[in-house]
Amino acid sequence: MTDLFATIFELMSLYSKDLGEHLRGFNMRCKAYDAGAFYNTIGLVILFVSFLASFLYYKGLDMPRYTSIGKWSMVGIVTGLLPFLWSFLKVSSDITNKMYCKELQITNGDTWGFAFTVLFYYLILYFIFALLFKSVSNNHRKIPF
């Protein structure tokens, strides 16, 4: 599963391969991948949160006043900030606390790149779940199209 998530996240190339190694769970002794793969955690989180956010929009907020692309986007972006911030803070904290293999070159730019990658995939998932949920919605069945 780690490989799957890693491949998908790294497709975007918004951050360095070294950060990728760290996120695969490369331990601080630079010996093995046993430090716990953050890719899995964040991958599952964005799956779960985007599912919940879509459900919230299409069922919980199923009222005409929320029927607009703008409001749908806002729900996506606001809920997307959760994994975005979490991934940003997690990597920032690792960098600040030097919690990664010293052989890896990880910069602050990588932190932003990874956070934006997470946000991007989150929004993709939010969009895919939207296509699934929109048919069960009463008022938002024409959202996003």
Add this chain to the structure above:
Amino acid sequence: MAKLFLFGIGGTGARVIKHLVFLAAAGVKFDSNDSDTIIPIIIDPDNSNGDLNKTIRLIKLYNRIRNNVEHTDNNFFRLKLKNIQTFAGDIDGLKTLITIEENSFHQTIQDIQNKNLKDFLNLNTMTESSQALLRLLFSEDNLETNLEVGFKGNPNIGSIVLNQFSDAEYFKLFASSFNSSDRIFIISSIFGGTGASGFPTLLKNLRNPDEKIPNHNYIKDAVIGAISVLPYFNLENTESSKINSNTFISKTKSALEYYYNNIIHTKQLNSIYYIGYTNGATYENSEGGRTQENKAHFIEFASALSIFDFMDTDFTTNEEVSKKEYSTASYSTSTPYLTLTCLSHKDRKKIQNELIQFFLMTRYFTDRLPKISNKKSPWFDETKINTNDPVYQDMKEFIELYYQYLREMAENHVAFKPFKIDEENKEEVFSSIESITPHKSSSLFSFRRMKDYESFDDILNKSSKELSKDISNFKRLISLMYRATAQIIQDKQLDYKG
């Protein structure tokens, strides 16, 4: 399919038919599914009568809208209001005989144009003794009366002039299209000229038809009902007008006695309704013509309900024929006007839900629809509304007339105000039914509480999901409105459950 031939005689006839049109638009219909066709025949010598022209305009508008409405899922505009001319095509050879105006619901009286009674009777060519007899029966004022604007409250003139039904083209057409299961209903007032004289004269022609008239056997034995409207308004007494409302009561008494002896006692009718109101409003005195345009009145509204009551009555049992019913509408203590809740249970059951549904639809059309620009609203998108379609203009005009009509009834005396139409708060549409408080749905989360129009949209979206996508535009819109408003009155407990 059984048809109802609805004769509206004089100004009151035209006005009651106007109420019928609004009731039909709201979806009030006959209980029997076999009857959904009304053929209004308005008989008035006064071609330019304001009430008459307003009613004809309304019927034409109704029909234009009705032609754009689907009835599988909808009762709005359900009843067919047909012109007798429509049937000419069905009857061999008849179309060529008929010269009455195409698409007209009004039948004028022959040979009265630019004539007074003296000319009509050819008084000057009569022998001296005949002239003397007529001068005994008719005053000089009567003989000089211009017949083109009606009979100015003189039934003695009307009974002479109107006694030519069987020669009229529309009457031949009516007779030719009459079937054994069809019914006839006559609306007239008892205190005027045209109605008071036209009703017994027409009835005489129906019960004793000329044997040359087609289907005369069916007509003779037909189920015939009538409403005779007793005085319900007064007129300003002016020097210039020959109509004096002080004579209304005495004329009514005489006519009632005549009706009793010659119609009721001899069982000429299957059903007769009387309706009236003492202490009515005082109208401007108009002898006829364009200026005769009375405000809509509750008595006319209730008179229109008698047509439905008549059509819903089964005349095959003797029990119904001999039954007498008295119905009143009374004020509640909370409002100084009549509301829907003041009507009898029977009437409420018949019309309350339909009227509320229709009113809610008109409010949506006027207040909400023009503001909907959100193409993402599913019902709007799925309905493929094209407001450039002329039927939307017709609907707009119809609604304007409907609101004017509601205002008139609310301003009249006795006032009937079923709905709040000029409230400042346009948003609370479900609270616009007088004397009926909508049920407020409680939601645990405040963000889930919807305002009235939002709730309306929500229900429209739900209904749109269930409605066929095969129809679009206006047809779908009306069907959708019917479904949604039916759901709303149920959810908000605005409906009459009896």
